[in-house]
Amino acid sequence: MSRVSAGDGGAVPRRARRHDPGRRDRLIDAALTVIAERGLAGTTHREIARVADVPLGSTTYHFTSLEELLAEAFNRYAATVARVFDERMAAARDRDAAVEAVITLVSDDLLGSQRDLVLTVELYVAAARNPVLRAVTQEWMARSRQALERHFDADTARGLDALIEGLTLHNALSTEPMTPAQIRDAIRRYLR
Amino acid sequence: MSRVSAGDGGAVPRRARRHDPGRRDRLIDAALTVIAERGLAGTTHREIARVADVPLGSTTYHFTSLEELLAEAFNRYAATVARVFDERMAAARDRDAAVEAVITLVSDDLLGSQRDLVLTVELYVAAARNPVLRAVTQEWMARSRQALERHFDADTARGLDALIEGLTLHNALSTEPMTPAQIRDAIRRYLR
DNA sequence: ATCCTTTACGTACGAATGTACATATAATGT
DNA sequence: ACATTATATGTACATTCGTACGTAAAGGAT
Numbered sequence: 001m002s003r004v005s006a007g008d009g010g011a012v013p014r015r016a017r018r019h020d021p022g023r024r025d026r027l028i029d030a031a032l033t034v035i036a037e038r039g040l041a042g043t044t045h046r047e048i049a050r051v052a053d054v055p056l057g058s059t060t061y062h063f064t065s066l067e068e069l070l071a072e073a074f075n076r077y078a079a080t081v082a083r084v085f086d087e088r089m090a091a092a093r094d095r096d097a098a099v100e101a102v103i104t105l106v107s108d109d110l111l112g113s114q115r116d117l118v119l120t121v122e123l124y125v126a127a128a129r130n131p132v133l134r135a136v137t138q139e140w141m142a143r144s145r146q147a148l149e150r151h152f153d154a155d156t157a158r159g160l161d162a163l164i165e166g167l168t169l170h171n172a173l174s175t176e177p178m179t180p181a182q183i184r185d186a187i188r189r190y191l192r
Numbered sequence: 193m194s195r196v197s198a199g200d201g202g203a204v205p206r207r208a209r210r211h212d213p214g215r216r217d218r219l220i221d222a223a224l225t226v227i228a229e230r231g232l233a234g235t236t237h238r239e240i241a242r243v244a245d246v247p248l249g250s251t252t253y254h255f256t257s258l259e260e261l262l263a264e265a266f267n268r269y270a271a272t273v274a275r276v277f278d279e280r281m282a283a284a285r286d287r288d289a290a291v292e293a294v295i296t297l298v299s300d301d302l303l304g305s306q307r308d309l310v311l312t313v314e315l316y317v318a319a320a321r322n323p324v325l326r327a328v329t330q331e332w333m334a335r336s337r338q339a340l341e342r343h344f345d346a347d348t349a350r351g352l353d354a355l356i357e358g359l360t361l362h363n364a365l366s367t368e369p370m371t372p373a374q375i376r377d378a379i380r381r382y383l384r
Numbered sequence: 385a386t387c388c389t390t391t392a393c394g395t396a397c398g399a400a401t402g403t404a405c406a407t408a409t410a411a412t413g414t
Numbered sequence: 415a416c417a418t419t420a421t422a423t424g425t426a427c428a429t430t431c432g433t434a435c436g437t438a439a440a441g442g443a444t
Binding site: 044045046 | 430431432433434435439440441
């Protein structure tokens with residue numbers, strides 16, 4: 001009812017923030033951050049809200065359920081990664097350049113971003129039990145394979161995709177990761 | 193205080209079960225079952241107790257914390273899988289037999305057991321945040337590589353291990369798994 | 385200006401969870 | 415037989431969670 005008088009020092013700003021367009025997007029990004037940092041098990045409405053710096057009620061307003069929020073988050077993540085993958089393969093002019101692009105992709109995923117690796121594995125686990133997320137992974141895989149098929153035949157692309165997956169995963173979990181040279185050799189060996 | 197008289201029909205057996213040696217082992221196995229069926233997030237004291245058919249209190253008696261129980265479970269799982277892996281490689285008489293053994297391993301993992309695949313990925317996720325579990329995965333990987341090095345040089349073993357991982361994971365998640373012939377070709381192609 | 389719709393916010397509640405713990409029973413040693 | 419120890423069991427409690435919901439403020443139409 002009462003308004004704070006202008007001259008007052010104004011102790012507690014009761015309801016500060018307002019008018020935050022794009023908040024829905026920020027919540028999705030915050031969800032990905034939380035998943036990467038705390039794992040899916042530690043991803044709660046409250047933690048997401050804390051990271052996005054919004055009140056709890058905002059999360060339930062923008063998303064009807066936590067599951068929906070998580071699905072949107074994983075969907076955004078997969079789309080982002082798939083786009084990068086596709087762009088690099090599209091930029092390769094010939095097969096040799098494509099081989100180098102693959103090597104770069106693996107090396108960047110490994111050395112560049114522990115976050116992406118964690119998100120990927122979290123998605124795999126979740127997809128094992130959630131049909132919506134399984135669809136996300138399948139579309140992702142299809143796009144990856146399609147990108148590889150710009151330069152390699154279908155069977156080669158299929159196996160190469162698996163090799164990329166294994167190299168990434170193995171090295172992220174290992175205390176003694178393969179050297180870039182070893183990664184390069186493994187890929188070239190399969191593609192020779 | 194009072195004892196049920198012999199002639200009585202005896203309505204409710206208050207405390208039926210007792211003297212259950214090996215219960216600790218059963219709890220570990222039950223934990224693996226629950227992880228595979230419900231995921232790590234759905235793995236609780238109560239659910240493990242239900243599967244093992246023991247009261248809740250029994251789980252907290254045998255294990256000081258849920259984390260300890262999970263660590264023992266994953267440790268047992270990794271040891272079991274690694275042993276099978278090692279046995280098959282040890283049984284191979286020459287390199288050709290070893291190649292066939294690898295193909296069999298991948299095919300069996302894929303077609304044989306969705307359970308194992310789920311447990312593996314759950315372990316990977318957990319290992320990303322739990323040092324104890326990370327040690328479990330690293331020892332597992334070391335044993336696998338060692339087994340492969342019975343027949344292949346170190347670099348080959350390293351890449352082959354990754355390829356096996358990727359093939360298994362990809363096919364478990366895919367709606368259109370690779371045929372056994374495709375799997376065989378991919379492995380032989382890398383080892384050629 | 386007045387109304388209506390959308391967006392935002394705070395609080396509350398039932399359900400589930402990890403764990404502690406008092407009690408009870410079997411096993412074992414003497 | 416008795417005492418001591420290891421094992422087993424049921425219950426309770428503080429905490430955290432997803433979600434519901436009443437209220438408040440902003441945007442936009444008229």
